[in-house]
Amino acid sequence: MSVVPLEEAFDPLAYGGKAVQLGAALRAGLPVPAGYAISHESAIRIISGDETTIRELITAAGASSMRFAVRSSAVGEDGDYASFAGIYKTVLNIADGDRLLEAVRLIADSGRSPQAIAYQRKQGGSAPAPVGVIVQETIEADCSGVMFTRHPVTGEDERVIEACWGLGESIASGRIIPDLYTVSRGAASISVHIGDKETAIVPDELGGTHEVKLDPSLSRQACLTDEQARQLDGLAAQCEAVFGEALDIEWAYSNHRLYLLQCRKITV
Numbered sequence: 001m002s003v004v005p006l007e008e009a010f011d012p013l014a015y016g017g018k019a020v021q022l023g024a025a026l027r028a029g030l031p032v033p034a035g036y037a038i039s040h041e042s043a044i045r046i047i048s049g050d051e052t053t054i055r056e057l058i059t060a061a062g063a064s065s066m067r068f069a070v071r072s073s074a075v076g077e078d079g080d081y082a083s084f085a086g087i088y089k090t091v092l093n094i095a096d097g098d099r100l101l102e103a104v105r106l107i108a109d110s111g112r113s114p115q116a117i118a119y120q121r122k123q124g125g126s127a128p129a130p131v132g133v134i135v136q137e138t139i140e141a142d143c144s145g146v147m148f149t150r151h152p153v154t155g156e157d158e159r160v161i162e163a164c165w166g167l168g169e170s171i172a173s174g175r176i177i178p179d180l181y182t183v184s185r186g187a188a189s190i191s192v193h194i195g196d197k198e199t200a201i202v203p204d205e206l207g208g209t210h211e212v213k214l215d216p217s218l219s220r221q222a223c224l225t226d227e228q229a230r231q232l233d234g235l236a237a238q239c240e241a242v243f244g245e246a247l248d249i250e251w252a253y254s255n256h257r258l259y260l261l262q263c264r265k266i267t268v
Contacts, residue, residue, distance in 0.1 A: 002042035002053045003060050006134070009037035016040065016073030016132035021243070021263055028242045030235075030260050035136030036060050037073065043108035043133050046101065057104070057135075058097050066137040067207070068094040070103040073132040074111055087115055088131060092167065093138045095207030104133050139259050140203050143223040144168040144252035145178060149236040150245060152266050159183040159236050163223040165214060166200030168250060168261075175199060175211070179223050187233040190226055197223075224253075231258050239263050 009015040009023040019037035026032045038046070038057065045053040061068065072088030089110040091103035111131035145163035152160065161181035164170045171178050177195040184190075197219045204210050224232070232251060235258060239247050243263060250262035 002045070003036050003038050003056050006032070006035045006037050006136070013075060014039040014041070014132070016075050016130075018071065018262065018264070019073035019132055019134050022134065024242065025239070025260060025263055028238075030238060030242070030263075031258060032260050033069075033137040033139055034066075035068075035134060038104065038133040038135065040075065040108070040130035040132045043104060043131060047105050047108055054101060057100070061097065061100055061135065067203070068100060068103075069136050069138045070094060070100065070107055071134045071136070072107050072110060073134050075130045075132070092169070092209050093203040093207055099207060100135070104135075107131065107133050138203060139252045139254050139261070141167050141252035141254050142256075144250075144261075145171055145223070147232055147236060147249045147251060148266055149240055149247040149249065150266065152248070155246075157185055159185070159233055161224070161229065161232055164195075164197055164200065165218065165223055166202045166212075167209060168252065169201045169209070170197075170199065170211075173201075175201075181224065181229055183229050183233050185233070185237075187230040190229050192222055192224075192229075194220055194222055228253065228258070235260060 006019060006023045007026040009019040012020045015037045022032050042053050070091045074088060089107045091106060094100045094103055108131050111129050143163055143165050145161060145168055148160040151158055161183060162171055162178040164176055164178045170176045176197045176199060179195045180193045182191045198214060199211050200214055201209050201211050239249060246266045248264050248266045252259045252261055
């Protein structure tokens with residue numbers, strides 16, 4: 001099969017590090033959104049217009065009414081020493097088959113960008129790297145963010161959480177100053193510094209995303225309750241039990257449900 005459910009992605013040389021990591025998380029019962037993994041060879045066939053592989057992807061996607069987030073899963077991505085964060089393309093909230101195919105092509109091609117090639121060579125790898133693709137259910141996040149299971153600078157044994165309203169792209173793009181939480185292991189202690197969250201990025205009804213202006217009262221309101229911070233500490237402990245300590249986690253809350261979007265080792 002060229003396109004497999006994420007939980008069936010085992011080979012990092014075929015499907016890339018991110019897909020294999022998410023597949024392992026799903027098999028461990030962690031709350032990862034449903035989706036599919038496309039091997040880098042299959043992504044190349046899609047780019048070249050191979051009808052069999054394209055039909056396989058459209059059939060898999062058409063079996064569900066969900067909208068999709070499409071992300072890279074390159075060979076070597078989300079490894080122990082290099083994350084490739086921000087190097088490859090991401091396309092969110094895909095609403096139809098034509099846009100899905102275009103997103104797969106865009107992400108597979110992003111492995112050939114000057115930025116990706118330079119980063120790959122800096123890590124001592126051959127360039128360009130083969131790029132697999134992940135197609136997942138879009139989570140219409142009420143709030144989202146990143147969490148380090150240990151302090152990423154000092155190494156102290158505490159959770160460091162950044163949170164924003166809407167999709168986490170607001171943090172990744174640097175468009176807002178997120179809320180910053182420090183949570184002790186076990187969540188006996190929770191402290192928060194409210195950020196400057198003037199805007200949020202949200203899914204568009206017609207597909208894609210757009211930025212909205214937040215009411216001033218919401219921009220100065222904490223994104224997370226203490227109970228949600230405790231739940232994130234619990235998710236960190238679950239991820240550590242599967243993948244070891246010192247993890248960089250992407251998460252989202254939608255309708256009071258917590259989702260794990262990505263889990264990788266903290267890298268410099």
